[in-house]
Amino acid sequence: MTKTALIVEDEIFVALDLERILLDAGYHVAAIAADSASAIEAAPGCGFAFVDVNLRDGATGPSIAERMARDYGVKVVFVTANPSQIDCDGDCALGYIRKPFSEAAILAAAAMASDGGVPANDDIVMLRTRGS
Numbered sequence: 001m002t003k004t005a006l007i008v009e010d011e012i013f014v015a016l017d018l019e020r021i022l023l024d025a026g027y028h029v030a031a032i033a034a035d036s037a038s039a040i041e042a043a044p045g046c047g048f049a050f051v052d053v054n055l056r057d058g059a060t061g062p063s064i065a066e067r068m069a070r071d072y073g074v075k076v077v078f079v080t081a082n083p084s085q086i087d088c089d090g091d092c093a094l095g096y097i098r099k100p101f102s103e104a105a106i107l108a109a110a111a112m113a114s115d116g117g118v119p120a121n122d123d124i125v126m127l128r129t130r131g132s
Contacts, residue, residue, distance in 0.1 A: 002047035002114040003027050006074065008064060010034035010056040014099070018050055018079070021106045027114070036060045043068045048075040048113035050106070053085045066092040075113040083125070095126040
């Protein structure tokens with residue numbers, strides 16, 4: 001289950017790029033969601049999610065992340081051009097990657113979220129330390 005990802009992104013080309021990176025690395029992508037309702041619907045069974053802050057229904061990424069983490073145990077990494085808009089206290093997400101992202105950053109974050117390791121990439125900004 002931890003190798004199953006959810007992509008919460010309303011820009012289709014960004015979402016497809018994330019999906020390609022994950023699939024090529026052997027991860028399963030459960031869904032691509034562009035808004036709150038579809039993200040929450042797809043969350044059960046996912047081990048981790050890449051979540052943008054600003055989606056089709058507004059700046060709902062942080063509230064989606066909080067709900068997925070609390071209700072389903074999904075580990076979240078934000079992928080955003082707007083990290084200053086992440087308004088959760090660190091319990092809703094492991095960290096963030098700033099857009100534009102590198103393939104290496106996405107793979108390092110996926111490994112961190114699915115395997116519980118420490119990110120081996122300086123492009124990932126941690127919001128909290130694992131286990132705290």
